[in-house]
Amino acid sequence: MSNKEQSAFIRAIGSDNSLPIEKAAVDLWVKDLDNPFRWTLRPILQFLFAILLHLTWFFKRLPLPQFSGHSLLQKMICWFCKNLVSPEANLLILRHFSTESNVINFLAENSGKEVVVDLYPKCVDDMIRDTFVKHDQELFDAFYHLGDAKDAQKIARTKLKWKHWQKIDMKAFELDRKLTQVIDFETAHALFMCLFCFLLKRDEYRDAINGFNLDQSIAIRIGRIIGKPEIVEMAYNKYPHYLVGPWNLSQRFLMHGFFTEYLYAELESIRNDAMSTSNED
Template identity: 85%
Template sequence: MTKQRQSAFIRAIAADNSLPIEKVALALWIKDLDNPFRWTLRPILQLFFALLLHLTWFLKRLPFPQFSGHTLLQKMICWFCKNLVSPEANLLILRHFATESNVLNFLSENSGKSVFVDLYPKCVDDMLRDTFVKHDQELFDAFYHFGDAKEAECKPRSALTWQRWQAIDMQAFQLERKASQVIDFETAHALFMCLFCFLLKRDEYRDAINGFNLDQSIAIRIGRIIDKPEIVEMAYNKYPHYLVGPWDLSQRFLMHGFFTEYLYAELEQIRKSEACTNKNKESAR
């Protein structure tokens, strides 16, 4: 989307830096917004698949024997990503693994814990191993071991540790681009969400779609560590004690992605600033 074609609002959000987000992630999202399928195909598919999702949700809640197909689920998602999902959307998906892994690792090592996440796929095929299912389970396991949130104390910037932090290098991502890759991020999610519900056990799926609400808890803990309690406002998904169903799932999923991008960018800015300070100190000696 060239600047001449951009609407006044798109130009405004492209220039606004009130919320922390890396320019490359913002550029990917703005390009995704210009995808014609987002404004034509997505509304129809979201309506159809939302109805199908609620029907699948209802059937999975019935007292029938539970089944799951994690391997099949991941293979189907990866096939869709490699053949139908746009490069911009694929890059945003790959970035999400890295942003959330970094956020959780930062929280763990600066809370004195040793529960770490190592989900940093560099290509679509890596997601067969670094799976969405594993992504959710490692999030829950991390929170189980994080302990008392009141123990998260404010630390001087010089005392923060970044040993598990992996800065995102866009050049490290490997994508084979095909002419058939035309589907935008939100349309792709509309295609995926019924597969998740059908191929996960009912409690696995219920936990996965409620895991977004841990965003508020993550923000509270990290806000205390870096002495920025206002970052809680970045969390759209809140109140994990109230379990929800699949309604408004697409928006909650998307806002979870934005949240991790915001928090990653905030922490990366702190890391770079501290590294620059240390470098200047070393040069002055």
């Protein structure tokens, strides 16, 4: 769709750079917004799957023997991605693993902690291992080892460490495009969320959907390191001590994705500036 065919608001957010976010991510999101299934199929599926999700949540909270199927979960999600989920949504999913891995690695390295997250899938098949489950567990483990928030102190831009940082290169992502790949990002999440609830143990799933609330903690620590405490305003999900259920899960998940994109773009800009200053010297 050309710019002239887009609504005035879509053109506005497509060109607005007030928030730190890479143009590639904005373009993917704007194209995903234009997916007709987002405005027709998604509301129906989100309503139906929200009911199913809460029923599954209730079932999994019953005092029954717990079961999980991590391998089956991975295979089913990757099958959906390869056959039904749109290329734009797949690229946004792949980007998310990279943005969050970079953010956690930057935080750990510049807090003096030996924590490394190595989840940088370049194609859907890379995610078929334990990526989706490991994504959450590595975040929690990283926070467990980060220790006292006082260790996050302001560091001069030229002295920030980037050893485990991996710049996102859109050309590095590999996708086999199929005519059946038509489902937008949010509809895809509606399909996935019930699978997650059913195929994870109850505490695994509870922890996963509450992990978004660590966004505020991440922003506080990184804000101190780079001397920009105002970046905490980028975190929609807050207050990790208050555990929540699956209500409003789709929006909280989506805002978590935006948060990591914002933080990645902010840090990448700082890294580029530091490199430019270093080259000039």
